[in-house]
Amino acid sequence: MKNNIVATTETRSQSKSNVPVNKGHFDLDTPERISAFHEKLGSGWSEYQDYRNAWHYYPTNMIVRDYPILVDLELASNCNLKCPMCYTTTDHFMLTVKRKLMKWELAKKVIDEIAGHVYALRLSWRGESTLNNKMIDVVRYAKEKGIREISFLTNGWKLNLDYFIELQLAGIDWITVSFDGVEEEYNKIRKPLVYEETLNKLLKIKEYKILNNLDKPVIKVQGIWPSIRNNPEKFYNVLSNVSDLVAFNPLIDYLGKDERIVYEENFSCPQIYQRLFVSSTGESMMCNSDEYGDEIVGDANIQSIHDIWHGENLNRIRSLHKENNGFMKVPICTKCYYPRKTEANETAQVNGRTIKIRNYINRKQSAGE
Numbered sequence: 001m002k003n004n005i006v007a008t009t010e011t012r013s014q015s016k017s018n019v020p021v022n023k024g025h026f027d028l029d030t031p032e033r034i035s036a037f038h039e040k041l042g043s044g045w046s047e048y049q050d051y052r053n054a055w056h057y058y059p060t061n062m063i064v065r066d067y068p069i070l071v072d073l074e075l076a077s078n079c080n081l082k083c084p085m086c087y088t089t090t091d092h093f094m095l096t097v098k099r100k101l102m103k104w105e106l107a108k109k110v111i112d113e114i115a116g117h118v119y120a121l122r123l124s125w126r127g128e129s130t131l132n133n134k135m136i137d138v139v140r141y142a143k144e145k146g147i148r149e150i151s152f153l154t155n156g157w158k159l160n161l162d163y164f165i166e167l168q169l170a171g172i173d174w175i176t177v178s179f180d181g182v183e184e185e186y187n188k189i190r191k192p193l194v195y196e197e198t199l200n201k202l203l204k205i206k207e208y209k210i211l212n213n214l215d216k217p218v219i220k221v222q223g224i225w226p227s228i229r230n231n232p233e234k235f236y237n238v239l240s241n242v243s244d245l246v247a248f249n250p251l252i253d254y255l256g257k258d259e260r261i262v263y264e265e266n267f268s269c270p271q272i273y274q275r276l277f278v279s280s281t282g283e284s285m286m287c288n289s290d291e292y293g294d295e296i297v298g299d300a301n302i303q304s305i306h307d308i309w310h311g312e313n314l315n316r317i318r319s320l321h322k323e324n325n326g327f328m329k330v331p332i333c334t335k336c337y338y339p340r341k342t343e344a345n346e347t348a349q350v351n352g353r354t355i356k357i358r359n360y361i362n363r364k365q366s367a368g369e
Helices: 031-042 048-060 091-096 104-114 135-144 161-170 184-190 195-211 232-242 305-309 312-322
Strands: 006-009 070-073 120-122 149-154 174-178 218-224 245-249 260-263 275-278 283-285 296-299 342-350 353-360
Touching (some): 031 048, 070 104, 104 135, 104 305, 135 149, 135 161, 161 195, 184 195, 195 218, 195 232, 232 342, 296 305, 296 312, 305 312
Parallel strands (some): 006 260, 070 275, 120 149, 174 218
8 A cells, every 4th residue: 555665764863762742733822822721621630730741751761551541442433524635535444444333332341441540531533433323421431430531533523512512511521623724625625514514513612611611621623734824824813713722733644655754763652651542343553553453452352451551562562662763663653653754844924923834854735645
């Protein structure tokens, strides 16, 4: 599926591994709104700052926690859209991945085990999680069991006010809405969704939250950089009015087209110390970049999350990542955006603020390329 890669690394002196945390995620927002976002998200639990610190502490020190910090439960591996930049539209994905909805029994099994051990639960990965009609039940059950932060990513198609109220009453903490561009740019990328309809959904949610004095769930909107590049200020001004945080992501090589990839020197992945992915079938993958299941590290149907997390498969990958450029020995890692070198080659002007855009070297910033 993927062309041969010309692998290159930048040579520089380093005394320790390069472990980039939260790479590829950029806020388009003001410092004040970013701070308010985290205050809202952390309200109601005193360990919130410990949780945020853990995302840096464990990977940078290469410490394997007893349980992952967060577990990703893929409630759906299928999607109802065909966005041009998404790997779920490729023949390889459709031939390789079993597109299905996670069964309630499996979700319950995982939640029963991780409650009291794992801070956070994310209910999405490759597909559109709201396709699963057990979504509300999963959120409610996880909250009842004491999971502190529950979140998911959605394209927003089902996010009408009635459904939002159900999610809010069940206890959802954080909803991220993929929102690529404004007006016709959005319609082109996110069809058959319609810009005005999705924007109106977010407006009604904001009005409901204000009317009921609600901080949570926080609403984050994010778009791919090429969809907002022509007018980032307009994108921000429109979306900041209906959300708690506005963000963007440089376009990743989701379609596997890039050949001349430049890597960071001495990279070591943070995700193998942070989170564990459980797919809709129960198979566990090493990270979110393993969209096709090339590195299966366990099976949650028959294994515990604890056993998978401390298992031979993940420990082998961790050992490789401790070697100088050992990530190059794991094929899926050579295709990932995390070890890929970036450069600040663009800027965005938003209401007098200058925002640096760090793109991946030799990566086209055009949806579908």
